[in-house]
Amino acid sequence: MRPPRHWLVGASLVMIGLLVVVSLQPRWFSGRDPYRIDPVNRLKPPGLIHLLGTDETGRDIYTRIVYGARLTLGLAVLAVVIAGLVGTSIGIAAGYHGRWLDEVVMRVTDIFLAFPPLILAMAIVAALGQSMLNSVLGVSGIWWSQYARLVRSRVVEIRQQEYIVSARALGGGHLRVLSRHVIPNGLAPVIVKASIDLGLVILMLSALSFMGLGAKPPIPEWGAMITTGRNYFLDYWWVATFPGLAIFVTVLAFNLVGDWIRDVLDPRLAS
Secondary structure: OOOOOOHHHHHHHHHHHHHHHHHHOHHHOOOOOOOOOOHHHOOOOOOOOOOOOEOOOOOEHHHHHHHHHHHHHHHHHHHHHHHHHHHHHHHHHHHHHOHHHHHHHHHHHHHHHHOOHHHHHHHHHHHHOOOHHHHHHHHHHHHHHHHHHHHHHHHHHHOOOHHHHHHHHOOOOHHHHHHHHHHHHHOHHHHHHHHHHHHHHHHHHHHHHHOOOOOOOOOOOHHHHHHHHHHHOOOOOHHHHHHHHHHHHHHHHHHHHHHHHHHHHOOOOOO
């Protein structure tokens, strides 16, 4: 890969790297307990002791954002991995074998794509019950269809190439052709989409938590923190503002890096 040319992309890469480190070792960045209640210092504004202030029960907002990074990023990665694996597998099967399997898979994906993603995810999570795991299943349960359609179209294009026809003519079996030619040449769009989807999935998971369908209080998840903070926004703006800024910066960083990866992997977009 070529190094990023724009300073925004470089800053986004640094931001994502820092986010990963924070997620792996939150104690390096805060020694406080994210669940510790301190009624004496409730709703304190940002200052030297509490960098980003405290919430309605006196918990340190900075500490909760630090520990919430592990939950928010971990859940997003899990949702994208599940959706990517399921959608890619289905897309490869439909695109390579074609015929009735392709027709059935595409019609099913059309059904999922016909619904607004957030509405369908809300319906799935509401049916399964409020929890972080169910919010991941709800998001991945509607996101797989995008990967299936993307991979299917790519596999249909690849299987018509001359080197695929030659490999089959030389006696290559389906498994060998798939593992040696089709899958390696069809993964680039999946990598690009996954890098961009991480930001979108973080936004959707936070929206589910904001609506009371994701993480349950007092779990330090960014969307759930905004939910409790909105009740105090007019008088104590910092309770909801800083978790919202964390979501905004993270989503923006993933989107910028995803666009850069797309430009790098797609020679038609390279300048």
